[in-house]
Amino acid sequence: MASKSDELVFLPLGGSNEIGMNFNLYGFGPPHDRRWIVVDLGVTFGDQLTPGVDIILPDPSYIEEYADRILGIVLTHAHEDHLGAVAWLWPRLRAPVYATPFTAFLLREKLREADLLDEVEIHEVALGGKIQLGPFDIELITLTHSIPEPNGLAIKTPLGTILHTGDWKIDPEPLLGSVTDQDAIRKLGDEGVLAMVCDSTNVFVDGTAGSESDVRATLIPLIGQMKGKVAVACFASNVARMDTAARAGEANGRRVCLVGRSMHRMAAAAKSVGLMQDLQPFITEQDAKNYPSQGILYLCTGSQGEPRAALSRIAEGTHPHVALGAGDACVFSSRVIPGNEIPIRNLQNNLADRGVRLYTERDHPGIHVSGHPCRDELAEMYRWARPQIAVPTHGERRHLLEHVAFARDLQVPQQIAPRNGDVVRLAPGRAEIVDEVPAGRLYVDAGVVVPENGDALRERRHAAHNGMIAVSVVLDGRSRIVAGPAVKAVGLPTDDDYPLDEVLDDLAEAAEEALKRLSGDARDLDDSVETALSRAVKKASQRIWGRRPVVETTVLRV
Ligand SMILES: [Zn+2]
Ligand SMILES: [Zn+2]
Secondary structure (H helix, E strand, O other), X not given: OOOOOOEEEEEEEEOOOXXXXXXXXXXXXXXXXXXXXXXXXXXXXXXOOOOOEEEEEXXXXXXXXXXXXEXXXXXXXXXXXXXXXXXXXXXXXXXXXXXXXXXXXHHHHHHHHOOOOOOOOEEEOOOOOEEEEOOEEEEEEEOEOOOOOOEEEEEEEOOEEEEEOOOOEOOOOOOOOOOOOHHHHHHHHHHOEEEEEEEOOOOOOOOOOOOHHHHHHHHHHHHHOOOOOEEEEOOOOOHHHHHHHHHHHHHOOOEEEEEOHHXXXXXXXXXXXXXXXOOOOOOOHXXXXXXOHHHEEEEEOOOOOOOOOHHHHHHHXXXXXXXXXXXXXXXXXXXXXXXXXXXXXXXXXXXXXXXXXXXXXXXXXXHOOOOOOOHHHXXXXXXXXXXXXXXXXOOOHHHHHXXXXXXXXXXXXXXXXXXXXXXXXXXOOOOEEEEEOOOOEEEEEOOEEEEOOOHHHHHHHHHHHHOEEEEEEEEOOOOOEEEEEEEEEEOOOOEOOEOHHHHHHHHHHHHHHHHHHOOHHHHOOHHHHHHHHHHHHHHHHHHHHOOOOEEEEEEEXX
């Protein structure tokens, strides 16, 4: 029973300004005393704008304050954008975690690496199972997606039922796992769904995403035409796709060799839940060398051009055991994730340069299907669930707003598209944004979690654009120059007309003059000496190059 002051709220702290970094909260109770559940805790990835930062986390600061009121963290599936942040952020939230077996297997591996496995209470839930967390009565609904065990959540509360879809599509033949449990969703619709919080990734795409079985039907004959070595690149987490590539190899007399750490990790996770059992054993990279070119299929990580992944190393000729060349083929059974266009292009150019024939989704449309619902599938889901309120998530602003318009066209009575940090009251009354709390991103920079706008990355970006100059000077006890100023420049161009040694002399002279202009008192203070040197060198750089590099000053006293 709900009391008069109880409210049901939805609060996205990630995943509602971007595709990725999913971090959803549902709250129940009076505004001053809500109980919370967390649904998913994922990461997103850095790009050229975040040099040196590969992993980006949602900022949990707001909910961290109420950590003792978090009843549980429920993970819908094992994609990085849904569970990748658990090992980073769990110490700040400290609630029990609920997941199905495949997801729990991968989570345990991550927690073991982070040395947290003994601390985190993990509850393994069966597919279609139930989780009772205070006022939240949660039931898992089996869906289809691009990873084993994708679950939607029916979250029943005294103020109404939420269908949190997680990531999904309607795959009539997913190859691994069951089909979408439409009966469960229909039944939920019959009982009444207050709000559906739904995947928006493919809201701009007409039709349907297509089935994993279509990919299998395409890949087997395609690989049959290939004569040399074959490499297939796909996301390791798409176990059905791994399975398809392996079977396409076997069907064409090829043995399969996994290349890349996450391929082995996912294969182990898949086998732990009974998948991929009836394949021939995979052969090792060393053994593969003893097979004829036409007898081998490499299943590789690195479809997104990740520099340290297997395929990039193969493309650069630096992989210790795997080499591809003229007559060989590489099949990209994957899509280009926005932001990865440049690394993928470089990777493909490197492979092409070696004489490797490339097969991509663009020229061979059947070799990949998306894991997210296109418009026909979204419409079907709305027909099954018939929610009162449509709450788009898992998208950038443009996806969420398009999804709002789409739901309006489908006559969903209310639609609301919160941004990260917006508190949406779902009940009682009309859905409404009632509050805004801090939400943002944290960067994992060389293993350290730092704020999004921290100094280190700002300086690194600045240095990347403008170069860097180091100035050092040695002063004696009376602040007279003993040696220097010495100047070094990093990442700044010079030419024969104005060669480097002249440039450095001029910069040193500018620094020395600045130092001489300082009063005796100011010279006694390291800070004021550093400021004077830095200013003088920046000003001279502006004159020489028209830019202001990062200037690092060192004052030594003897
Ligand atoms: Zn996702
Ligand atoms: Zn997913």
